[in-house]
Amino acid sequence: MKLQRKVPIVLLTAAALTVTGCAQSERESGDTGSDAASGEFKDTFTFGAAGAPKLFDPFYATDGETFRVTRQMHQGLLGVKEGSADVQPELAESWEPSADGLTWTFKLKQGVKFSDGEPFNAEAVCANFTRMFEQTGAGQTAAEYWGYFFGSFSDKPEGSLFKSCQAQDESTAVVQITRATSSFPTILSLDSFSMQSPKAMEAGNANNVQAAGEGFTYPEYAMNPVGVGPYKLEKYDEANKTVTLVANDTYYGEQPKTAKLVFKIIPDESTRRQELQAGSIDGYDLPNPVDWAGLEEEGNKVEIRPAFNILYMGLNPKKNEKLKDLKVRQALYHALNREQMVQSQLPEGAKVASQFMPETVSGYNTELQPYAYDPEKAKALLKEAGAEGMTLQFAFPTDVTRPYMPDPQKIHDAFKKDLEAVGVKVEVVSKPWNGGYLDDVNNDNYDAWLLGWTGDYNAADNFLGTFFSNLESNDFQTDVMPWGKTLSDDLKKADAIVDEAEREAAYQTINQQIAEEYLPGLPISHSPPALVTSDKVSGLVASPLTAETFNNVTVAK
Template sequence: MSPKRTVATWTTAVLAAAALAGCADSQRDDDGGGEGGGSEDAGTFIFGAAGAPEMFDPYYATDGETFRITRQMFEGLLGIEPGSAEVVPELATEWTPNDEGTEWTFTLRDDVTFHDGEPFDAEAVCYNFERMFDQNEAGRTAGEYWGYVMGAYADDPENSLYQSCEATDEFEAVVSISRPTSGFPTMLTLESLSMQSPKAMEDGDANGIAAEGEGFSFPEYADNPVGTGPFVFGAYDEANGEITLERNDDYWGEAAKTSELVFRVIPDESTRRQELEAGSINGYDLPNPVDWAGLEDEGNSVEVRDPFNILYLGLNPEANPQLKDLKVRQAIYHALNRDQLVQTQLPEGAAVATQFMPDTVSGYNTSLEPFPYDPDEAKRLLAEAGAEGMTLEFAYPTEVSRPYMPDPEKIYEALRTDLEAVGIKVKVATASWNGGYLDNVSGEPGKYDAYILGWTGDYDAAYNFIGTFFGNLKDNDFGTDVMPWGKQLADDLQAADAIVDDDERAAAFEEINAQIMEEYLPGLPISHSPPALVVGPGVDGVIPSPLTAEEFDTVTVGGE
């Protein structure tokens, strides 16, 4: 790696960040909360959520329904420009690396307080990093996002990307990492790495997480979170599935346009539409694609996001050793009529996947063709592998819609029909999204032979897709640790991620994508889908995000 090249690459990023900082400051400070920008009663925005939250501490959260709520209350050092995947300043105004890219200096805003009145400063930043780094055994399992991006915790510092944080001034923090990576500091836009009040975490025993059955029990703090964002936590009526957030009138930036934000849990999509039509909610996510035209005809606004996701069929060789055979995995892939699935189950604009990332991400391999639908070849491969009549315990989630699978049961039925058509016996398994499904998929080993799941990118980087899936050999949902090529794949991904030059890094990821699809096939990419959300008449200010990371502080209701 050339130091000169390293400096040039990162200097460009830093100069861009500084320019963005001025823009962000200008936008945030206009009509700020301190100037009475949101002191009047501006109504309530009620959003129909597809699933219940796990809890409200973003560090331990793993699913979109929880992040949809915590995103309104918490902020990170870096943020994402609404409506894009572009990194912009948030609680940090500038970030600059040393020549090696292993030490990053963050200049912080000096006008921010947490919801409990405690100051946001460099000491708070370092407290947050050390809290995330130093977790008990249950916390290390639950805090999946830290594990994905940082690799390890305080009990294994040699394998951790994060090394230390030092408050070098009241509003200056220096974070040291073990190696250069394309993901840092962009990963600091992740909801899980948001800044939280040190005092509130201490008072609420925030790290007092414990294993409980197949899941976890969370401490008091997880029900009373404290961030810096435009909304503060109000209440959670779990019996009625309703979460209430209140406007933060002391917010450092422009105050939220509504005085209250309510999330009403309505698992069934058709019921969400009925509630919208009745005026009981003002919007909901993931309307059924067949309803888009009808919703528009009724005066609603359907906001379609650009696709930035992947739906896949996960295969678990630890649960079913027959899946260790490449011929068996290829046979299953040949059995799936993905063109038909895309045409009948997904919205206009959806596409059959050729790899585990969308084509907008650098590192996408344009030479890869869709794996062909060929039932006869599937049968031949099964016979050759001695797997004729094999049984798969195949699972799908209930009580949820996701950007990449608007109706999980219908997608499951289509795939099940294809598998049975080539002689595979399917044993159905199911669980609710946050009531066991995610835990059953990501257990050690996972509970199911095969399952449908997906991923919406957190930020625009190849490693955020395929690195998340296969870069951590010890902890991934595909059981690659039992495969002879699993370690090589993980090592190759980490080596590619450490390449500083953009073009060289993209070429390395293109090659890895080809290997994954042609030599390894650890799972089966199905499709990419442009998800939508819908809001009712009189609702303005919603900015659809390709990351499905909408912030609702800009929303107005009823013309307010």
């Protein structure tokens, strides 16, 4: 997800999957033991995390800091090839669609067990789909990824992509969907749809999510879930801000090369760098771009990922009526000096955005130009709309660094100054990333806010569809806009187009409409984030999706 793409990202369409369905997993069963036992390496890899995990059940997770941890403990039917964004077999060894693309047969890896010793089989697969599909109440709101990608739940089956799952035999699961889409089964590589132990979920009442103020309370299971990955949770020490994982001795593949992972939560980037220098951590994500050269001079390894993301300013026309006016939204866009922000605060290779997806994604419209920085035009548009002197509540997150947003407050400060320069009164709001900010965004509590998205796979639907397809539930509140349903319907139609050239053209048209006619939010920039480790670390492969796995990492003594 970052920088000039050197590794092509492959979206496996139904046709491509028919050809590649018999591909075998690169994972080999068997335990070769831990290299740490040789005495040449430390038995612990300590990573500096930019934020605290929200929980450890990936189904309800929504943010990168949580997925960084859950990814080490859980796996799905499909996975992503290390160092790329190419989809590959994981717990499913192969898959094949019916002629109409509505029935998918998954041949499962055999001999796999969950970390509680329970077998992974077709019944377990269907139990997981049933659990996800049959969410009720607050669980439906908490399960954002299911809502984004599958549409709805069992109480509204007419809106759901998922239809049913049957265990044909122990190693064969048959999944039916309701419509052909370029995204299935690729979406099964997402962390949220990882397989978990049905026995443990039932015992832990895994679906017992309750609304609590602006957020949720989760069952005990969510803090100690059971997956099939190379690691399992040992403890989460909130007081000392550490998460400790240990090797899963029931793992079907090679045992991890380092027996223990410790995630040390250090929100401040400068503090993460100091701890790396002191040797108290072995690496961290998202080093400040101004530190890259210095980190390398100190002998560290700095891996720069391709820019496969989007930073945007979200807008909520339901909360602030003035934002329903296109002229007001255009005025805010013209007020932002994005070029200066990119040059002063983002790393080399960052770009001003013209649309809600990076240029490497099929459907990107090369004819669109970014809105120009033009304060006078912004003032004129506000005057035409009768919105001179309007007040805008504008929020940013604290205690976090994101791939598309290295320093949220500095970016917010720059844009606040720009907005005030054209007469907008800015009411500043901030909350910790996993301490209220994301909940507030989900609950429509801000007029405007800074947020972003790192792609899960290379498809326009993973960007535009994630933001705007679900008319009933999206952060931009497009349901109150006269064009909201049209945009939602057009995105669903585009995603269902089988011909790649036709689908690409449809998304190019939609991108133009979003930029010129709708402008539901303001795309800001694309930024290449980095990952840094000490020179003692080997085996860590940077992911274009910021989806690194740590089971092959070693740390020299």
